[in-house]
Amino acid sequence: MDCSGLEKITTSKFLNTITEIFEDIREELTQSAESSAESVEKTVTLLKEKSERGDSQAAFLLGQLHYEEGRYAEAEIIFDGIKDEDPRALYQLAVIYYDGLGNKEDLVRTFLLFISLRSTGKAIEYMRRVAFWDSSEVGSVRHAALYNLGRAYLEGYGVQASSAEAERLWLLAADDGNPNASVEAQSSLGMFYCRPESLDLRKAFSWHSEACGNGSLESQGALGVMYLYGHGVQKDPDAALFCLKDAAERGNVYAQGHLTACYYHRKLYSRAAALGERVCTYEDISAIARHTGCLEEFIRKGIAIAMFYYARCLHLGRGVLQNRDRAKSYFAQAARIDPEICQELQMDVVHGRI
Template sequence: QIRAALFERAEELLAKRTAGGGPLAHLLKGQLYYEEGLYEEALVQFEKIQDTDFQATYQLGVMHYDGLGTNDDPEKGVEYMKKILDSNSPKARHLKFAAAYNLGRAYYEGCGVKRSTEEAERLWLLAADHGNPKASVKAQSTLGMLYSTSGLKDLKKAFFWHSEACGNGSLESQGALGVMYLYGQGIRQNTKAALECLRGAAERGNVYAQGHLVEYYYKRKFYSTAAALAKRITENDDIDVVAKVTDCLPAYVAKGVAMAAFYLGRCLQLGRGLQQDPATANKYYSKVGRAPLILQVSVQPR
């Protein structure tokens, strides 16, 4: 009720501010509706100014690609993003990094265009802009994933891009860097740096980093610490919600939960850090098999 009242008040204030109508009124209304999940209403507002406002064009691209407020139409979503990327207008400049990231995602998924990992890589490199903090940090992190796991595998490049993204605030890349330091992937092994990254990412909610910390504590026989952390992690029942809140890929969230469940099961089975309880151990072991294998980059809608 409080949220509804605030939304109603925001609509009233917006109506007064934009009483004269015009493009700004439609853009502000569209953004308000979009943030509230009222996608059909947002779509109407953005469509009214799509020929004159690049921000509206971008929003329409995302909405058509992901089927928000309309049926899925990835080809149309791609068309909107290309319009921004190909424009010479100064008004489109601030949206080009985001448009390039989304186009890269379309090419990687083969959705709306013919699948091409090479074209996805090219577009993500464009969006990442050599690590520019004002560019697409999501593209920087995605390149780290791409070079870690795909046919383009190059762990030194993966480390570089995760470092850039982490420095620009990416929680996902902070966890990935911790794992790379821990196992010497793309960089010389450095346990101190690994723990600094993993603990920092874990405190910010990165479940993949938390899972690796559980493994680290267990293997070093800090069983009570491992079990306590693992128990907290396995309480994450809704992987998609956690992924959305932390802006981390669901597959990696699921992997972190699975790691925690496995080591919690070991602690309970063997009585390490906890009272021995084989029956409960089996319940946690059953969760391990639910985690997907991470074989390729899984680029989610943004």
Template sequence: QGLHKEALMQFEKIKDTCFQAVYQLGVMYYDGLGTEKDPERGVEYMSKILNSDSPRAGHLKLAAAYNLGRAYYEGCGVKHSTEEAERLWLIAADHGNPKASVKAQSALGMLYSMPVLKDLKKAFFWHSEACHNGNLESQGALGIMYLYGQGIHQDTKAALECLREAAERGNIYAQGHLVEHYYTKKFYSKAAALAKRTTANNDISMLAKRADCHPTYVAKGVAMAAFYLARCLQLGRGIKQDEDAAKKYYSKACHLDPAVAFHLERAANLGRI
């Protein structure tokens, strides 16, 4: 935090002559790095870059557009507007250009998966672009879309390739879905082993930062893994039966994501898993 404060002071000194400083100040004020959070000020700095005619601001415009889109989507520093977030992210994504904002490409994939602007073909397109440009979160999302035929024809082979690679790279949501796939296919030992690894770390925030994935989906992935591990422990599938341990993991799943736990519990009660 001390280094952030020092950086903030230096950026403030040169902001009138350096667009990079303006951009950094926008990030720091929006996220509260080295200062109190001031999202309105962060938005002001990002808007200054995006609306500038100076060639010196050119290389920062797409990143600024992504951050402004994030502000509109979160309703932080500006009034919430999904449509404005979409418009700004489309600018930032630049038709899938690998040198553009890959985060914006992934964000569009997520946005078009949501009820408000749901368009799974667009979601698949943008997750594909982001994945090809190295985005880990989109790689996991792409695997899930292939697995369930969302926005694209179902392709289990392509799904597993995406999910396994994403899981190896640290995508916890992908790991959760792999656990589910292994369990469903009755590869109980593989399901239990992967679930045990996935549930080993309880620090959702740290896992999200390390993989640069959204904490909500990290929690969902761990919750899925915890539930299936509990099921394996309860029934002695692929692992030694241990009902006390099963209760612990059922509880963990409920704590991390009640909706996921409820959905899986209902499936278990109906004999589907």
């Protein structure tokens, strides 16, 4: 494995959607806080005392508190001590190993390659144990583990890549659209069935509908596009516009790109230019992905689409003062962001569709 592969493993952060599994007692721990720092220290002391008296819930919360405060080595030690009794601790250990957190001295001493391979192996092992933990009390963390295992199999992280196994695990994680299951898995199944290798647009539409109903911003934008072009469902311009507008307002950049295109084709050029110009200012794609929970690939596509249509408005002077130099610059930027989608849009220009 080369260095670029290592970087991909340690920065992919595909375990960044940890379930809030101790929300019900957080209020109790923070009610008497005088300040943030004092609250943390008091909480640590309280949890240590309880965990030393054999309170397993307190032990987990102590590890989780260390994790949230960035003390990953301490969190790792605590989670490791209770991983055989508490699937949540085992899950968090898997998160630590996937993301390359924990003992920094080990990283220096043994180099990144060895640590990445070792940690990824542990992460897969622990995540699998959580996913198939023999207990009815595992709760939503099981669905999260199944989802993450599916991502590992789809992308080949620590396991032999297998689309079939990714699909199987995601179907388990999605749990027939259960709103308490993994919404990420439901949305990912929608994306999975849009891939050329596993194309089934009716299934894609069904899973995106389930995920959207359960709050997925990614799937809401995808539904808008499917209604717009009649992919897996009958064309419905009004439903498309409704989904795209709502998703765009909530921050879905892919929806913003397609909404810019919708405005343009409806000859609402001022709206198209205004929205396209705003999307052109987006720079930190990773930050947008973290904030919205949307995939970076589709954020880039959304930016490229909006930028291309804004450039077209500038080129023709539609909804904005004509400026062909700026138009040329934005056409070039859009092509760098997503060459494939811009090539398709350029063909639409050639055939007079834009």
